[in-house]
Amino acid sequence: MRYDWFYRSGYGPPQKGEHSNIRRDVIAASAVREKDRYVGVVLGFNTKILEEAQKESQERNVKIINDRIIYNLVRSYTDWIKFQKEHEDSILFNELAPVCKFQFLKGFIFRRNDPAVFGAEVLVGKLRQKVRVINDGGKxxxxxHQVQENGKSIEEATKGMQIAVSIRGPVIGRQINEGDVFYTDLNSKEAKMLLERFKVRLNPEEEDVFGKILLLKRNEDAAFGYL
Structure with missing residues (x-):
């Protein structure tokens, strides 16, 4: 099998499996996978995959792609890479603090401090537990601490939802008040990743809010989001 195409496309070469000894290729690919998981793959062109090779691939977490038609083999490999990278990106993106704007609803004070609990509406984006919060002045x-809907804790609240929010730190009537607007607080590394890699995942409203957050943070640190 020739691998010129993989070189031109920036993918290759993957570990080949042209002959019957796929198990040996799986072992070789597992070593390559430690350096590059997208290259540590076995491609079998019209090859019979024996049970011992399948077992070896499962134990070593090595992908085997086999097909009788070379075009399908190449397409399956590139499709697999695309899926893996999209999945990897989704996991990484979801680990970042979400871009969110929400408002303290007037008339819905449930507890003034330790933690402060009040009604809120998500205006843009998603609000999750354990994220940091700043006000519209960047403070x-x-x-x-917790997000609740109808008395039940939820992992995430989305745009338009009216929920109960508990925040550790502020006292209602001092640091925060009814009607206040808040934003999720990103750190510089998260902002940099959004700018360079994940901005395409934000909708237009979230992009505007992200821009507002950047402005607030850069008022304090001009290098925010660059380093």
Missing amino acids: KIGVI
Whole structure:
């Protein structure tokens, strides 16, 4: 099998499996996988995959792609890479603090401090537990302790949802008040990743809010989001 195409496309070469000894190729690919998981793959062109090779691939977590038609083999490999990278990106993106804007609803004070609990509406983006919060002046307010809907804790609240929020840190009537608007607080590394890699995942409203957060943070640190 020739691998010129993989070189031109920046993918290759993967570990080949042209002959019957796929198990040996799996072992070789597992070593390559430690350096580059997208290259540590076995491609079998019209090859019979024996049970011992399948078992070896499962134990070593090595992908085997086999097909009788070379075009399908190449397409399956590139499709697999695309899926893996998209999945990897989704996991990484979801680990970042979400871009969110929410508002303290007037008339919905449930507890003034330790933690402060109040009604809120998500105006843009998603609000999750354990994220840091700043006000519309960029001042740090605290950390979201819990988000509840109809008395039940939820992992995430989305745009338009009216929920109960508890925040550790502020006292209602001092640091925060009814009607206040808040934003999720990103750190510089998270902002940099959003700018360079994940901005395409934000919708237009989230992009605007992200821009507002950047402005607030850069008022304090001009290098925010660059380093």
